Amino acid sequence: MERVRRLATAGVTVTLALGAGHYMEASAQRARDDLRPTHVIPVSAEIPAAETAQTAESPAPKLPQGSPTAGSDTEAACLTGLTLAAEPAAMLALTITAPCRADERVVLRHGGLAVTGRLSSAGHLSTHLPALDTQGRVAVLFADGSQAEAAQPIPEAAAVHRFGVQWLGAHGIEVHAFNGPVQHGGPGHVSAVDPGRTSGRGGFLSLLGEAEVPLPMLAEIYTFPIADPRATVQLEAEVRASTCGRALLAEVVESVGGRTSVTELTLDMPACDGVGGHIVLKNLPRDLNMAASR
Structure with a gap:
């Protein structure tokens, strides 16, 4: 009714x-x-066309002074990753891994679309976006202004x-x-x-x-x-x-x-x-x- x-x-x-x-x-x-x-x-929420890299990681946070080995291990543990995959119905599967960004608010941007997400306590987020163009370019903006980028073509x-x-x-x-x-x-x-x-x-x-x-x-x-x-x-x-x-x-x-x-x-x-x-x-x-x- x-x-x-x-x-x-x-x-x-x-x-x-x-x-x-x-x-x-x-x-x-x-x-x-x-x-x-x-x-x-x-x-503009578009990623500049001149940027053709498939992925880009955000800068690692400043680390406390210590031994080179300990610092290198900590830096590696804090790397941010963004991966995309094509799914049926022209959908983009998006996964963010950012162990040192627990519970952080992020902004997901794609083809004129901009929406918020939130990382888990382990710094992880998995979600889907409808592909608005065939290039499938996505940027993730973090609270400190850094961003991760990736592209997955979606014909x-x-x-x-x-x-x-x-x-x-x-x-x-x-x-x-x-x-x-x-x-x-x-x-x-x-x-x-x-x-x-x-x-x-x-x-x-x-x-x-x-x-x-x-x-x-x-x-x-x-x-x-x-x-x-x-x-x-x-x-x-x-x-x-x-x-x-x-x-x-x-x-x-x-x-x-x-x-x-x-x-x-x-x-x-x-x-x-x-x-x-x-x-x-x-x-x-x-x-x-x-x-x-x-």
Whole structure:
């Protein structure tokens, strides 16, 4: 049964990004859920094309003075590693090994996408990213500003259509996809509640980013066959007490045939008497127009 939602009103501002724009870490340090954001400074999240090395390790931390043998052993134990592997459905399997970076917050960047992760107590992280381009270049940014880089070509990325949204903070914008003429909650409705599977028929949703870190950077990316005429995608934002009466800042990420574009999106949320309603953007990704609020 389709969920009942009461009407709310809001304004939408959409501007085309000149490059793969992302929230700068410096701007993120000033952002909090209890403040009304005023602007976003986009910076490129792409790895420069001139850098062709398959992997690059971050600099080792400074070591205490000691015997050369002990120092060499400690340095080797603290090396950071990043490995990538190709998986079905044009997915990238990513593994980080950083024994001296226990529980550290990291930022994973790929093809215009930027999401947070968190290393385990042993300095390990394994996760998946949807390949947004065929080069499969990934960078991992650590807390001290160093980064590790790797590349894994994914030719299959040219055969899928990916569409989604990324944002900074605990509450953002949801992706809802419909395979055919279906309603909310019905068969064929893909969302965070039922994201589908990479091995299943039709599309699936990737829920990306670690929310339980300071200044989380999160994303939802929907993947479907590039020639599928049945798939429709819409974005929704719930009007919450923490978001009413303020602007939600996000970026729409789209990849078609292995070519990625990023579009900045600002949602002016309704006043707080609209809490419980949802803002709905339909006719996506062809248009970024506000079609309805419910």
